[in-house]
Amino acid sequence: RKTVAIIGSGIAGIATAIRLAAKGFRVTIFEANSSPGGKLSEFELEGYRFDAGPSLFTMPHFVEELFLIAGKNPADYIAYGKLPVICEYFYEDGTHIRAYSDPEKFAEEIEQKTGQSKKSVLSYLKQSAFKYEVTANLFLKRSLHKLSTWLNLDAIRGYWNLPKLDVFQTLNEVNERHFQDPRIVQLFNRYATYNGSNPYETPGIMHIIPHLEYNVGAFFPAKGMYNITQSLVRLAEDMGVLFCYNTRINEIVVLNNKAVGVRPNKIDGRPAPTYESFDVVVSNMDIVNTYRKLLPHVAAPTRILEQPKSSSALIFYWGITRSFFELDLHNIFFSKDYQHEFDCLFHKQTISNDPTIYINITSKYKPDDAPSGCENWFTMINVPNNSGQDWDGLIDEARRNIILKLSRILKTDISKLIACEYIQDPRTIEARTSSSQGALYGISSNNRYAAFLRHDNKSSKVKNLYFVGGSVHPGGGIPLSLLSAKIAAGMVKDPV
Ligand code: FAD
Structure with missing residues (x-):
């Protein structure tokens, strides 16, 4: 059987593995971290469970499709439901809008709360x-x-x-x-x-x-967002895909303009072989770092790689010792001056002193994510991607501003309720997932030509080399990363 090496077990890497295994290839995924998922991962902190990255699940049929092409029943692997309320929106003037998933009800709520028809x-x-x-x-x-x-x-x-x-x-x-x-x-x-x-x-x-x-619709997996990764890994393993964790790839080996294998640092603790040979190589690593780190001898498409990146995130994962009836799974606390906030993010490369705050609380739907009577707050603000800012200073200031704003709107001193805390910023996102500048979604879409400036899913210079994930066509986020896998796998010729 023809063999495929996939570099990275982000959602797109796993989806590509499933699609190529379904076509009859023998697939191996090499993952630098000790567990799969990349940005779509989870962790525990003092009795609280947190989804580390994505919190909003849309277009679940792109996930279901992977089970169906493998001839499996999705319900045997993952359960999820449609949310009745998409988001709770809070404004500084006291307005509170509940975004019902039923468009009629949502539109009625808007008319009632704001007069907008x-x-x-x-x-x-x-x-x-x-x-x-x-x-x-x-x-x-x-x-x-x-x-x-x-x-x-x-x-x-x-x-x-x-x-x-x-x-x-x-x-x-x-x-x-x-x-x-x-x-x-x-x-x-x-x-x-x-x-x-x-x-x-x-x-x-x-x-x-x-x-x-x-x-x-907006959806939530009954076992949390990380269950999307877990269920797809289980499916891939059932199809014979081999996962090698703690294995960073240092080079894509190219001979006569053809990708012929990958050079891992080590496999399961064994010293690195010269290289492992494969018929097809797929990189799920960020495209900038794929060229800069894994393909040093291949001419890089500089214009594409230098496109401005999307924003990043600063996240405070807080164990909160109380529950708030007015909050739901997704909650937004808007800034007073939105234009100023984006001016800070994209032009001044800094954080405004009144950032819009997003809080995701999975314990609302999955109570065992927090001790009884408590909540797990994923408190996130958009921040610029990493260009060497004084992050420690910016984080201290943002934390103060966030606590003041939330305490004001929720009429409770939030600082007294934080039992434990873990922080992620653009530097840690970059270090954990190799995402260039810690950008969440590859290149930004601030330019109307952005769609054409994303890297294709196939190399035009090196045969048998493909690219998937949020940094290449058609873009970032779970649904589009899954589509990148579909497009790339469709381009790989059948093994016979
Ligand atoms: P990534 O998740 O980027 O993973 C790449 C993997 O490759 C990593 O595991 C990394 O360790 C591995 N790797 C890299 N280089 C190597 C190497 N040389 N050797 C071996 N392994 C390597 N999307 C949504 O749809 N909804 C949301 O609500 C949402 N919110 C988000 C919030 C945050 C905080 C973040 C960080 C992202 C969010 N996103 C959201 C975006 C979404 O997470 C990503 O677009 C998507 O998960 C990207 O998947 P990927 O396949 O590109 O791989």
Whole structure:
């Protein structure tokens, strides 16, 4: 059987392994860490369990598809449910909006709390669905580097509808055109952060993102987000995929412009062999570091690698010794001046003194994630990617500002409730996952040409070499990383 080496067990690496194993390849995954998942991992702290990275699960059918192509029943591996409430939004002026997953109820709530008409919200969501349907097949599900992508019915439908896609306006301009209430503009501007971008710069086509939450749904796995990784690892193992942990790959071996294997530092403690030979190599490592660290002798596509990266995150994982009835699984505490916040993030490369705060509390749905009567708070703010800032100073200041803001809005001194704490910042995200500059979603989408500036899923210079994950086409986040695996695996020729 032909063999495949996959570098990294992020969600895209595991998904590629499953797809190629289903095609008949013998697959080995090499993972630098001691456990799988990359950004999609978990940890425990003094009786509290935390999902370390992603907290919002959308498009679960991309996960289900992996079980189905393997001939398995997804329900034998993972259970998840649709959330009745997507998010609780809190504003400094005291407004509290509950984002029901039912679009009608959500639109009614907005009308009641802000006066922004129900009709305007429903028509916004309808347009979001239309834009998604016109563009998804073209930009998300195919390689943009193949002529066939641009010469089929989906492409023609896209060209025909171009004037309606708002690609020449920013997301903020689209939202301001649609809504009069600044709180609702802010609510829908936040969707730019789902791929680490700036709503005042990212093109209006990002209007497709709310469609995923309100028309398709937001979900939560019964055993927590990490169960997505665990269930896919179990499936891959059932299909014969071999996982080698604590094994960092130092080089992709290229002979006569062909990838012929990988050079690991060691395997299970044994000294490194000269190299392990494979017929196909797939890198799930961030594309910048794949070129810089693993392919030192291959000419790098500098323009692509130097594209500005997405934002990163500062996360305080707090064990909280009380429970808050007004909070749900996903909670947002908005800043007063959103434009200033993004100006700090993307132009000044710093953190505003009034950042929008996101709190994810999985113990709301999975009570054993915290001791009885307590909650596990994943408290996150968007921060710039790492360009050598004084992170220790910025973190101290941000922590003070976050505690003051939450204490003010929740009318309780939060500092007294923090029983334990662990912190992640762009430096630790970079160190743990090899993500260039600690960016969460590869390159930012602040430029309307960003889709074309993401690296393809296949090397144009080295045969048998493929790339998957959030830093390459079609982009970051769990759903798109899974699509990168689908596109790349589709490009690998069958083993016979
Ligand atoms: P990664 O998760 O980046 O993993 C890469 C793996 O490769 C790592 O395990 C690393 O150790 C390994 N590796 C790298 N180099 C080597 C090497 N040389 N040898 C061996 N192994 C190597 N997405 C959502 O959909 N919803 C969310 O709510 C969401 N929130 C997020 C919050 C945070 C804090 C973070 C960090 C990310 C979030 N994301 C979210 C983004 C999402 O996590 C990522 O887009 C996705 O998980 C990326 O997966 P990946 O396949 O690119 O691999």
